[in-house]
Amino acid sequence: MSQKKVAAIGLGSMGYGMAQSLIRAGHETYGYDVVPDQMARLAAEGGKSAPIADIAASLDAVVVCVLNAAQTEAVLFGDDGVAPRLKRGAVVLSCATVAPDFARAMEARCAEHGVLYVDAPISGGSVKAAKGQLSIMSAATPEAYAAAEEMFEATAETVFRLGDCAGAGSAMKAVNQLLAGVHIAAMGEAITFGVTQGIDPATFVEVISKCAGTSWMLENRAPHIVAGDYKPHSAIEIWLKDLGIVLDIAKSAKFSAPITAAALQQYVTAAGIGLGREDDSAVAKVYARNAGILLPGME
Structure with missing residues (x-):
């Protein structure tokens, strides 16, 4: 594998792990974030x-792992946007959850500058990001795929190639986020319901994780509740954005998504009572407050 010169833009929990994986793979990796401490940490x-x-x-490649479409567009085409400065044939991996139409627009604008674009939303969480074991739901031209190959090898365990132009990757990520957001909210409802029936959270995790009602999100997030640790690996406020995107796409498709809408309202409520920056498992606190009970870590 040849060494590439890469800029990793966005050093949050996922982007930082991707940058670590690129460094570990031997790539010359430059890190950028609005939080200077994150840049200093990566340099160390x-x-x-x-x-x-x-x-x-x-640069050979730019990995953009920011919060949303607006930040992605600012990174690429804002006042100090990087895309027009890149050499022809450089590749952009765009990892934020965005609408498919936005991904297609970014691909077209990059192409005007001779820059390749990979619609590359990611899944797996901060731990897998740091281990280079992400799943990437990608869509790109064959040329963009070829240019991104070393980036995939460094950061991902599984790369799904879903189309030969941008859009399909973001569409699949929207489907994934629908399920993930609903599953976390459902976990919060179930674990709190269990408490009302005398089932403590630790027993809930022990039993349900071995039964048909389990899910990856339940097994990953419910232990945070058991530990009373709501330090954000993925924050509540992210779901306001991601499920909002899902519902916007659904609306444009004239598709009713009532379960998604109900889950989103629980995250909105959580953010409204000051939990927006807590781990998304804290959505369970909404149910606990309504039921008049305390979960671990609640006062």
Whole structure:
């Protein structure tokens, strides 16, 4: 595998793990984030540091792992946007959850500058990101896939190739986020319901994780509740965005998604009572407050 010169833009829980994986794979990796401490932390772990304007023309790839479409567009085409500065044939991996139409628009705008674009939303959580074991739901031209191959090898365990142009990856991510968001909310409802019936959270996890009612999200998030640890691996407020995107897509398709809408309302309620920056497992606190009970870590 040849060494590439890469900019990792967005060093949150997922983007930081991807940057770590790129460094570990031997790529010359420059990290950028609005939080300077994250950039300094990555530099201490082997990342490179330089103004992006100084190195953009020599980059082989840019991995964009920011919060949403607006931030993605700002990174690529804002006042200091990187896309017009890249050399022809450089590739952008866009990892945020966005609408398929937005992904197609970014691909077209990148193409105007001779830049390749991979619609590359990710799944797996911060732990798998740090291990280079993400799942990537991708869509891109054959040329973009070829340019991104080393990035995939460094950051992903599974790469789903869903189409030969942008859009299909983001569509699949929307489907995944529908299920993931609903599953977390359903876990919060179930674990709290169990408490009302005298089942403590630890017993809930022990039993349900071995029964048909389990899910990956239940097994991953419910232990946070048992531990009373709501430090955000994935925050409540992310679901306001992601399930909002799902419902926007559903509306444009004239598709009713009532279960998604109900789950979104629980996250909205959680954010409204000040839990927006807590781990998304904290959605269970909404149910607990309504039932007049306390979960571990609640006062």
